[in-house]
Structures are given as C-alpha cells and as structure tokens.
Amino acid sequence: MAVEGLGTAYAGGWAIDPTGGPNGTPPTSIWGVPVYRDLHWPAASVGTALVGNFRAVDVFVDGEMRIDVSNESGTRWDQNVTGFRAQTQIGFNATPFYLTGHFQKVTGL
Amino acid sequence: MGGSYRPTDADILRGAGGSQPDSGTPFLKAIMDARRGDPEANSYVKSILGTSAATGQAMVPNNFVAGIAQWASGENIYRQCMNWQSVGAVTGVDVPYDTDAIEAALLQGAYGSNKDVRDFNFGEATATLYQIAQIVDIGNQLLRQSNGAAEAHARRRLGRAFAKAEAVFVSSGTGSSQPLGILQAFTDTSVPSYSTALSSEPRAASRDHRSGYRCA
Numbered sequence: 001m002a003v004e005g006l007g008t009a010y011a012g013g014w015a016i017d018p019t020g021g022p023n024g025t026p027p028t029s030i031w032g033v034p035v036y037r038d039l040h041w042p043a044a045s046v047g048t049a050l051v052g053n054f055r056a057v058d059v060f061v062d063g064e065m066r067i068d069v070s071n072e073s074g075t076r077w078d079q080n081v082t083g084f085r086a087q088t089q090i091g092f093n094a095t096p097f098y099l100t101g102h103f104q105k106v107t108g109l
Numbered sequence: 110m111g112g113s114y115r116p117t118d119a120d121i122l123r124g125a126g127g128s129q130p131d132s133g134t135p136f137l138k139a140i141m142d143a144r145r146g147d148p149e150a151n152s153y154v155k156s157i158l159g160t161s162a163a164t165g166q167a168m169v170p171n172n173f174v175a176g177i178a179q180w181a182s183g184e185n186i187y188r189q190c191m192n193w194q195s196v197g198a199v200t201g202v203d204v205p206y207d208t209d210a211i212e213a214a215l216l217q218g219a220y221g222s223n224k225d226v227r228d229f230n231f232g233e234a235t236a237t238l239y240q241i242a243q244i245v246d247i248g249n250q251l252l253r254q255s256n257g258a259a260e261a262h263a264r265r266r267l268g269r270a271f272a273k274a275e276a277v278f279v280s281s282g283t284g285s286s287q288p289l290g291i292l293q294a295f296t297d298t299s300v301p302s303y304s305t306a307l308s309s310e311p312r313a314a315s316r317d318h319r320s321g322y323r324c325a
Contacts, residue, residue: 040273084244088240091202091236097291
C-alpha cells in the first residue's frame with residue numbers, strides 16, 4: 001500500500017505513510033479502517049489487498065495446541081535427542097463469507 | 110545420612126521424609142499430589158527438559174504451550190482480526206449463510222391481528238478441520254546447558270511455523286486437502302455470475318445480501 005503517485009499531477013506522496021505503516025502500533029488506518037500486513041501473503045498476489053469485515057468471519061480450531069514430548073521414539077534415545085511435537089486442527093471455508101459480501105479484493109496496488 | 114531413621118519409600122511418598130533435616134523437599138509427594146489432580150501429570154515426569162540438571166530434569170515447562178501460542182498469534186494477523194472458535198474434536202463445521210435480503214419488519218395493525226410471516230433461505234458450506242503438526246528435535250545436552258535458550262528457540266520455531274501455516278490457509282488455501290482460503294474463494298466458478306456490471310469481482314458484489322439478490 002505504500003505506493004507513490006497519488007498527487008493531483010502525479011506529484012507523489014504515499015498512500016500510507018510507511019513510517020509506522022501497517023505494522024505499527026496502533027496500526028495504520030484508512031478512514032478508521034485498520035490496515036494490516038500479512039507477513040505470509042502469497043507472492044502470486046503481491047499488489048492485491050483484501051478489504052473485509054474480518055470480525056464476522058469464523059475460523060475453527062479443535063482447541064488448545066497440543067504438545068507432546070518424546071526422547072525415546074525413533075533414534076532419539078540413541079542420539080540423546082528430545083522431540084517436541086506440536087499439533088492442532090484448523091478448519092476454514094471462505095465461501096460463505098465471500099458469497100455474502102464480506103470480502104472484496106483491491107487490485108493494482 | 111546420620112541418625113537411625115531412614116524413611117521408607119512409602120514415607121517419602123507421604124511426605125514424611127520431609128521432616129528429616131537431610132531429606133530435602135518431598136518432591137515425590139508433590140508429584141503424587143499433582144497426579145491426583147491432573148490426569149495428564151504423567152508427562153510431568155516423562156521428559157528431560159529444564160535449564161539445568163538440578164532444576165529441570167523431568168519437568169515440562171508450564172509456559173511451553175503458551176509460548177508457542179503467543180508466537181503463532183503474533184505472526185498470524187488473522188488470529189488478531191478474525192473470530193477463532195474452539196469447536197473441540199470434530200471433523201468439520203457447517204457454516205450457514207444468508208442468501209436472502211433482509212426485509213424490514215412490518216408495522217402491525219390492531220391487537221390480535223395476524224403478523225407478517227417470512228420464510229428465508231440460507232446456504233451452507235462445510236469447514237473441514239485439517240491437522241497441522243510439526244516436530245522439532247533438540248539435543249538433550251543443549252537443552253540442559255543452554256539455560257533455556259534452546260527451549261525458547263523451539264517454541265519460537267514451532268510458533269512461527271504454525272503461524273505461517275494458518276495464515277497461508279486463511280488467505281490462500283486451495284480447498285483441496287486443506288482449508289479454502291479467501292483468495293481462492295474469489296476464483297470459485299461453481300456459482301454462476303449474476304452481474305456483469307462490475308469490472309472486478311462481480312460475483313462477490315452480486316451476492317452481498319444487501320444487494321437484494323435472492324437465491325433460488
């Protein structure tokens with residue numbers, strides 16, 4: 001979102017001041033709408049943003065993250081190693097939220 | 110060990126050994142008590158962790174899970190702006206959604222008059238739960254001798270790994286053997302387009318329930 005070229009004569013200026021931008025605290029907002037940066041945004045979608053009513057969107061998990069520890073399985077005992085296994089379950093389907101207009105894409109950024 | 114009294118194993122388990130000046134803290138009693146209250150307390154004595162052999166042997170740090178969750182939340186922006194619900198051990202969740210426009214409730218007439226009855230339709234999608242997991246191996250000597258640094262590093266790596274997986278699923282999951290992400294939902298061609306007026310993403314706009322679109 002930090003793109004130059006918004007002046008009336010293409011004189012420049014930032015769409016969002018990069019100082020303290022989407023990663024700032026508090027985050028940058030546009031007319032009161034907070035702007036966040038996704039650190040893991042897909043490379044294929046660079047230049048695209050999502051505008052959405054994120055608070056109304058549900059993501060489902062099975063509960064607390066589970067941690068199991070073993071120093072015996074496999075060759076861990078022989079090699080004097082401890083393995084930490086973390087696991088959880090996640091369920092998400094964007095279709096209902098997309099179909100009900102909770103998201104719009106902004107392209108060409 | 111001076112004196113004639115030597116506590117038996119049963120004494121130690123009862124904590125009686127603690128009355129002897131050279132017996133130290135009755136830690137076995139503490140373990141036994143913990144087991145009574147915590148069915149998972151076997152893990153309490155299962156692993157070899159901690160910052161030193163003196164303080165750490167056989168204790169899983171209580172903050173390990175919390176540390177991972179904190180990292181997972183900090184690096185996954187969707188953890189902060191979306192509604193994450195814990196649904197327990199299920200394979201999937203049905204998510205209903207409106208397909209009809211909201212119609213204003215009508216003013217009613219005389220007392221006892223019939224009220225306006227409206228039926229409405231809704232669609233339903235399934236959010237299947239998929240498991241994500243990762244194992245991090247660390248040498249026991251490093252765990253003991255790094256003063257907690259190795260353990261903290263494991264927490265950080267696991268937390269960031271989970272954050273990345275979750276964020277990618279939410280934003281761009283393919284929907285095939287993984288969650289269907291937002292960007293992928295825009296490419297859904299299974300539902301025909303009802304609008305050609307908008308040059309970008311017409312389907313999302315036309316299906317906004319506020320637009321008055323009614324599902325057959």
